Amino acid sequence: MPKVIYIAHDGARTELDIAEGENVMHGALYNGVEGIVGECGGALACATCHCYIDEAWTEKVGGPGSQAELDMLENTAAEVKPNSRLTCQIAVTPELDGLVVHMPEAQY
Numbered sequence: 001m002p003k004v005i006y007i008a009h010d011g012a013r014t015e016l017d018i019a020e021g022e023n024v025m026h027g028a029l030y031n032g033v034e035g036i037v038g039e040c041g042g043a044l045a046c047a048t049c050h051c052y053i054d055e056a057w058t059e060k061v062g063g064p065g066s067q068a069e070l071d072m073l074e075n076t077a078a079e080v081k082p083n084s085r086l087t088c089q090i091a092v093t094p095e096l097d098g099l100v101v102h103m104p105e106a107q108y
């Protein structure tokens with residue numbers, strides 16, 4: 001299974017194997033990683049799954065996948081940066097094995 005590395009705002013690092021096809025938000029939730037809330041369950045209706053994609057991965061992951069994600073990124077609690085994504089919109093694939101995401105200071 002592809003590995004995803006979640007870095008908390010305080011620097012705490014959690015490495016998880018996430019099933020292919022699952023999304024990065026669910027990977028955190030199912031494993032009790034704090035820092036990603038995912039309140040709407042991935043319906044692009046909350047922005048509480050906001051993360052910053054590690055610079056080494058931005059090209060591979062790409063930018064927001066839809067206008068709806070772009071619109072919802074206007075509702076994040078933390079500052080939006082060029083590498084901001086909503087993690088419910090990032091499917092885990094073998095190509096993303098080793099992906100590093102940085103969690104913002106707050107999701108509310």
Ligand code: FES
Pocket residue numbers: 025037038039040041042043044045046047048049072086087088089
């Ligand atoms: S979980 Fe609500 S927008 Fe991602």
